[in-house]
Amino acid sequence: MNASGSESSKNRGGRKGTDPNDLIEAALQDGLTEDKSEIDGDPVRKTLSDTTEPRYDEMMKIWEAYAAKFEVSGPFDMRAMKHFTETVARSTKCRLDKSLGRPTVRSIRVKMQRFMSQWQRATNTSIPAIVRESVCYYIQDVFRYKIPLWVEEKAPKYLTIENYTAMEEHLWLIDHHNYMHEGSRVDESTLLKLHAYTGARLREICNAKYKDLLCMVAWQDGEPEIKIGFKRDLAKGMQDTPKKPKHPLYERLKPTRPLFANRLLFLLAIIISAGTFKNYKTIDDVLDARPNPRSNFRIMEWRDEVLDDLVFPEMSVNGPTKKIKNATAWGAQCSAWGSIDGCKKSVLRIGNWRLAAQKGSNALI
Structure with a gap:
């Protein structure tokens, strides 16, 4: 097959490709700005529902009070996060523990996850991944024995x-x-x-x-x-x-x-x-x-x-x-x-x- 035949076979039956430069020009003509300085570099996070947001705000307020009391700049190291975790746990009461009213492992994990999520959402700054991950394991495997936290969960009851x-x-x-x-x-x-x-x-x-x-x-x-x-x-x-x-x-x-x-x-x-x-x-x-x-x-x-x-x-x-x-x-x-x-x-x-x-x-x- 000659060169012209080979070229013809390449074009036969396929969709003609669009030049990427033409696509960019089309976007500019449609209103795309060449000045990127007007665009903020903040990460975009999932929007909270109106019933969920107050719980996240509450954890942020506790952190602000804690940071002011103990002069902590941010949740960037495990020493501060462990101390804040203990603050949250000792100030939380649970009805399942009839003697001391200690919260459950799950409830403290949920509260700390809410705080870390809301802190990143409010400040547009990321908490190091090793810190976020370690907090969960710290509560589950170490801190639960220190206070101690309540382990048993409430058994569901059904309408009879x-x-x-x-x-x-x-x-x-x-x-x-x-x-x-x-x-x-x-x-x-x-x-x-x-x-x-x-x-x-x-x-x-x-x-x-x-x-x-x-x-x-x-x-x-x-x-x-x-x-x-x-x-x-x-x-x-x-x-x-x-x-x-x-x-x-x-x-x-x-x-x-x-x-x-x-x-x-x-x-x-x-x-x-x-x-x-x-x-x-x-x-x-x-x-x-x-x-x-x-x-x-x-x-x-x-x-x-x-x-x-x-x-x-x-x-x-x-x-x-x-x-x-x-x-x-x-x-x-x-x-x-x-x-x-x-x-x-x-x-x-x-x-x-x-x-x-x-x-x-x-x-x-």
Whole structure:
């Protein structure tokens, strides 16, 4: 093959390469500045959530007080970091250690990691890697014996059938509280079910909007069954992850639960009363829905104008508002609700219910 044939074969079928110099010129024409002095050289770190940031700020304030007291310039050497670790440990109390109230190894490691992260974020200066790594091993393998730190972790407690039933009975049969709106009672019961039956976090459910829900009717064992898929775009730690956690809700469960424990029934009551379905106005309309003839399911669409509406907003005397329900406040309210019905304090933390749901614990109904 001659030279011209070889050259022709190189160009045949391939994408023509772009000159890198042309790309740089294109960037300059698009607004790229040639003066780099306007760009700061500070590292960019992950943004903290509004609920997490105060904990990091707290550790930074402790360090500032410590540095002023002991005239320390920065956390650059292990002598200063070991001393600061002891300061944090001796000023932290833990309820697990009934005798001395010493904190756990894990709690001190978490606090020191928060401090190191926040110090670097606030000062744009890196702590030497050997110091950051050594602090963790120092707490875990050396310092724990000096005070000593508490080693045992609190065992999770699960919401039992008896606890759950007592809470529902109190809400519907015993509770004579004059709610601002009777819809609040339905909301409370539904929130309890969703937290007890799914692995969703407090904020995931309390801040849920209708665009986060997908409702459909499908065939199941020859009968129509309503299913609701619940997926939050702002799940904790998964903002940039395409696969968000999903929490499916089914009309039927095996073994069959009593109606007061049917999570879908109460959620449908909220949906229908809010008038959010596009083509279904009443409970009869919903129950008469059938899958498409040519498929095994039918999407029960929302009205376009309600996609950004909250599923569980705060209530007023006139009904639902546009205000987001405070997840922390509701968690405290639910724990207080449980204490009325004799649940042990170790069970009251609503996070334990979510943990049980994630592990598929049969402690739940």
